[in-house]
Amino acid sequence: MTFPLVHSLWILNKAGGLVYSRSFSDQLPGLNSNEQLVLAGTLHGVHAICSRISPITTSKCSGVQVLESDSFDLTIFLTRTGTKFVLITTPGHPATQALLSRVYEVYADTVMKNPFHIPEMPIRNEILDRTLDGFLRTPDFMTH
Amino acid sequence: MNTAKLKQFGEEQWRGKGDKINAELFVMTYGALVKQLWEDYEDIGAVNSALDRMGYGIGVRLIEEFLAKHSPGLAKCRVFAETADVVASVGFKVFLNASVGVSHITHDEYSLTLLDNPLNQFVALPDSAVEKGLLYSNILAGCVRGALEMVNMHTAVTFTEDELLGHQHTTINVKLLNYIDEHVPDDE
Numbered sequence: 162m163t164f165p166l167v168h169s170l171w172i173l174n175k176a177g178g179l180v181y182s183r184s185f186s187d188q189l190p191g192l193n194s195n196e197q198l199v200l201a202g203t204l205h206g207v208h209a210i211c212s213r214i215s216p217i218t219t220s221k222c223s224g225v226q227v228l229e230s231d232s233f234d235l236t237i238f239l240t241r242t243g244t245k246f247v248l249i250t251t252p253g254h255p256a257t258q259a260l261l262s263r264v265y266e267v268y269a270d271t272v273m274k275n276p277f278h279i280p281e282m283p284i285r286n287e288i289l290d291r292t293l294d295g296f297l298r299t300p301d302f303m304t305h
Numbered sequence: 306m307n308t309a310k311l312k313q314f315g316e317e318q319w320r321g322k323g324d325k326i327n328a329e330l331f332v333m334t335y336g337a338l339v340k341q342l343w344e345d346y347e348d349i350g351a352v353n354s355a356l357d358r359m360g361y362g363i364g365v366r367l368i369e370e371f372l373a374k375h376s377p378g379l380a381k382c383r384v385f386a387e388t389a390d391v392v393a394s395v396g397f398k399v400f401l402n403a404s405v406g407v408s409h410i411t412h413d414e415y416s417l418t419l420l421d422n423p424l425n426q427f428v429a430l431p432d433s434a435v436e437k438g439l440l441y442s443n444i445l446a447g448c449v450r451g452a453l454e455m456v457n458m459h460t461a462v463t464f465t466e467d468e469l470l471g472h473q474h475t476t477i478n479v480k481l482l483n484y485i486d487e488h489v490p491d492d493e
Contacts, residue, residue, distance in 0.1 A: 240372060241376075241381075241455075244369075262377070265369075265372075265373040266370075268369065269369040269370040269373040270370065273366040273369045274366065280366070
């Protein structure tokens with residue numbers, strides 16, 4: 162059994178643009194930034210279309226929540242304001258929802274309260290980087 | 306959730322999470338800000354709209370904190386009228402520790418009555434400001450407008466009464482203009 166790991170985190174703005182991406186393990190093949198942008202945009206489109214095929218019309222469907230494959234899980238968390246948090250983990254990671262809620266709290270505290278951050282624009286924020294590393298990165302001694 | 310439950314929920318949230326700062330420091334800083342705006346703009350209308358704009362900027366950011374930390378456990382608001390109690394009993398309570406009453410709820414409008422506006426502490430407006438109608442706490446209106454806009458409700462938020470202007474209560478009127486649709490564009 163493999164130890165549950167978080168591979169990386171993406172943040173998508175309302176328009177589906179990738180505004181933040183950070184990798185937490187060295188087990189992912191490096192996608193260059195262009196490929197990441199395309200993938201994020203595609204995910205946004207798929208998410209939007211999926212929320213329209215819901216058979217229940219009385220309430221709005223929230224779209225794709227999890228994509229599973231045999232080598233990784235991709236969990237999408239859509240906030241009420243339209244921002245998406247995407248977490249790529251090892252398959253069957255037990256705490257993705259809890260981690261994503263925690264990420265959202267950190268985002269509200271560090272990104273949204275930074276007066277120099279322009280909403281919807283790419284995020285460059287050292288405090289965010291450091292805080293996320295603190296609870297998403299697996300300590301070295303557990304992986305080697 | 307009904308109003309009483311929401312009130313209790315707001316109380317719990319206010320007690321629980323979040324750093325708190327000294328209220329006096331906060332209201333004094335805000336007072337200095339308004340004074341400075343007045344000196345810079347020299348026009349009450351411009352000060353009112355500047356405060357509204359600043360509040361809007363705060364609101365669009367603060368809504369994320371509200372949703373991230375204080376909304377788990379709350380049911381989703383399906384229609385505009387349902388936001389009234391949440392804004393009043395949870396929003397104002399958590400961020401300002403203010404008690405707010407709701408009245409005149411219709412499908413596209415409601416009034417928020419601030420029973421104790423914390424920003425008003427220690428404040429007395431000079432006669433000239435009262436005459437011209439300075440909306441001292443207009444930043445709150447902007448906040449509400451910004452926050453609701455981020456959850457797809459386009460609103461007009463105005464102060465209808467302010468104790469500092471000699472009215473009996475401090476009342477903010479929130480009017481729904483339209484829902485912002487988030488549809489996928491139809492295929493060409």
